[in-house]
């Protein structure tokens with residue numbers, strides 16, 4: 001058994017696991033389940049500060065991203081893809097796949113998107129149907145200020161698709177205030193349920209664009225329109241994964257009842273980052289630090305795989321490497337959701353310090369004592 005301190009999937013609390021073992025009904029036929037599904041969708045919307053409709057789909061995070069693009073994109077549509085990370089750039093593939101024409105707005109991968117620079121760009125280029133943006137781009141951990149970026153795009157009539165799979169419920173997200181149109185989440189990040197579900201929240205503006213399209217969506221599973229009036233009709237387009245949904249409901253209740261959620265994430269993230277620095281390690285980013293994941297550069301002379309392997313074998317703790325251009329170069333610590341607690345993070349920092357020392361690296365200040373010190377101020 002490992003303690004999974006990765007940036008998703010994260011640890012799953014016992015009450016979420018137990019909820020998944022509830023006895024089940026026929027999810028297609030039982031009106032009670034339609035009520036439970038709809039109430040859970042409404043709870044998710046309210047936790048994201050909106051009355052926009054949320055739909056829960058049967059598939060993990062990626063399905064939500066693809067469904068958003070599939071349902072919004074008509075052949076020839078111009079789409080602005082904000083790109084300062086691997087998931088950011090990845091949206092261009094979904095846009096092209098459904099016949100859209102992506103324009104990449106690529107900025108430095110070590111920093112959050114600069115809103116002033118984006119403002120200047122948009123003054124000259126704003127002929128887009130929608131834009132995609134990643135809230136927290138998990139491979140580097142960079143956090144974008146979607147509450148500033150989305151209203152700016154909206155002022156040009158550009159709809160937004162926001163991937164907040166690893167951002168929401170670790171960093172605050174307010175859909176109404178930020179005027180976000182389509183927002184994608186997943187069950188296995190800060191939500192702290194097992195992987196398997198994605199949910200998508202859709203504004204009235206986005207819904208209009210989706211419903212008034214001239215060309216049918218070239219997909220069934222990725223077509224959000226197939227859920228239209230599901231409650232009134234008491235009809236789901238496919239059989240809902242009822243046990244996964246019971247687990248998600250318990251996870252969302254945990255979030256609702258957690259009054260310290262964002263303060264705790266922030267305190268832990270800040271302490272990890274400062275401890276990394278005090279120890280003489282290097283935070284990977286220059287700006288845009290998320291409260292859900294910390295990414296540091298692998299010190300010279302040490303291999304990422306050796307760190308990960310020793311952490312698992314000796315300490316039974318899983319951390320992550322990364323992928324794409326970051327493969328082998330960084331280590332990622334996921335302190336989101338159920339992972340964001342002092343006990344697990346203290347154990348992780350102690351284990352990481354022992355591991356780095358074992359591999360021949362010498363810390364400036366103790367990683368563990370710095371973490372404990374910074375937790376408390």
Ligand SMILES: *Cc1c(COP(=O)(O)O)cnc(C)c1O
Pocket residue numbers: 008060061062087134136137138163165166186189
């Ligand atoms: C995890 C994640 C996803 C979804 O990927 P999965 O295949 O479900 O793990 C999408 N976007 C971001 C930014 C993520 O971190």
